[in-house]
Amino acid sequence: MIKLVLISGSLRRGSLNSAALRAVRRIIEDMPVDVEVVSLPIGRIPFYDGDVEEAGMTAAVEAARALVADADALVISTPSYNGAVSGVLKNALDWLSRPYGASPLTDKAVAVLSASPGGRGAVDAQPALLTVLRTCGAFVVEHPPVAIGQADQRLDRHGEMTDPEILDALRGLVGATLTAATRPARGGGRRSPLSERLRTVSV
C-alpha cells in the first residue's frame, strides 16, 4: 500500500488550498490503486524553537514527524503570502527538517501545488517552497506546475473543486506523485552536505 500525506499551507476553514487537497483525495479514492491518504494538520505545531527541540520534540511535532516518516510521498498545497509560502507551512517544514541528518523529509517524494483567488494561482510561492524542500533533501516530484488561479470562483456550491480543468491538472500531479512514491531507488543515505545541495560557489 502507498501512503500519501497531504499538507495544506493554510489554516483557514474555507481554504482554497485545503479544497484543492480534498480534490486530490477524491481523485485518489476513485483510482484502482491501494493508497492510504492522510491529512497532516499543521496548526498545532508550535513555533520552531531550538530550546524546545533540545528538550525533546513536542507531541505535535513528534506526531507530524512520524506521519511523514511513514509516508511514501507528500502533496503540499501552498498559498502565496507576499510571494512566498505561509509562515505556518514554513514553520512545519522547519520542524520536519530536524534533527539535521535525520529529517523525515530526506529523499521523501514531495509534490507541490498552489491556489489563490488571484489569476496566477499563487505560482509565485512555489519557487520558495521548492527551495525549502530541496534544502531539506526532499525529492521534488517533477510535473508541470499546478497553480489554480481564481480558485474562489471555481468552487461548486459545496465549496469543492470539481472544475474539470482543475481535476485534469490534479490527476497529472497525482500520477507523477504515485510514480515518484514507488520509484525503485531511494537515495536512502545521509543527506548530502548543504553546499552540494545548493550548488553554491563561495568566493
Ligand SMILES: Cc1cc2nc3c(=O)[nH]c(=O)nc-3n(C[C@H](O)[C@H](O)[C@H](O)COP(=O)(O)O)c2cc1C
Ligand atoms: C498575509 C497575506 C499575504 C498575501 N499575499 C498574497 C500574495 O502575495 N499573492 C496572492 O496572490 N495572494 C496573496 N494573499 C491572498 C491569498 O492568496 C488568499 O488569502 C488565499 O485565499 C489564501 O489561501 P487559502 O484560501 O488556502 O487560505 C495574501 C493573503 C495574506 C493573508
